Amino acid sequence: MIFCWAGRVVDVWLGLVRGARAAWRALPGDLMASLVMGACGIPGPGREVREGAVSAVLVEHPRAARYLDHQWMPVYAQTLGRYVFAREPLPDHTVAHEMEHVRQWRRLGPLFLPAYLASSGLALLRGRHPYRANRYEEAARRCEFEPPKPRPVQS
Numbered sequence: 001m002i003f004c005w006a007g008r009v010v011d012v013w014l015g016l017v018r019g020a021r022a023a024w025r026a027l028p029g030d031l032m033a034s035l036v037m038g039a040c041g042i043p044g045p046g047r048e049v050r051e052g053a054v055s056a057v058l059v060e061h062p063r064a065a066r067y068l069d070h071q072w073m074p075v076y077a078q079t080l081g082r083y084v085f086a087r088e089p090l091p092d093h094t095v096a097h098e099m100e101h102v103r104q105w106r107r108l109g110p111l112f113l114p115a116y117l118a119s120s121g122l123a124l125l126r127g128r129h130p131y132r133a134n135r136y137e138e139a140a141r142r143c144e145f146e147p148p149k150p151r152p153v154q155s
Contacts, residue, residue, distance in 0.1 A: 029081020100140040
């Protein structure tokens with residue numbers, strides 16, 4: 001709850017400063033993604049997907065395993081900023097899950113990683129699973145199987 005309100009306050013503040021919002025959203029996630037692509041020898045980003053005003057770059061490449069296999073827990077895909085890393089092409093429900101993480105990165109910028117880790121830590125302190133009970137993962141899982149939202153019909 002606190003992180004949600006903090007994200008909204010930061011978003012309003014950044015809206016007042018021209019150009020600051022784009023820089024806030026890009027750092028450190030997009031920078032980290034560029035470093036991961038270089039370190040893994042991935043020649044460049046993959047396909048771009050868009051949901052409304054949010055776009056993501058899917059880096060679906062076998063060399064992404066060099067990064068994904070060194071996580072503290074096994075992961076199928078991971079989002080850094082607006083880049084989604086995976087070893088192979090992602091199914092639609094996983095793309096929907098990762099798009100929610102892209103929205104979270106956009107909202108919180110550099111605060112996303114500390115907020116994510118804090119949510120996992122709180123879950124662990126409560127005796128719950130640090131991944132499954134993480135509020136950011138819960139929000140992303142809700143997006144996995146939501147039916148498409150109806151678009152307004154123009155007459």
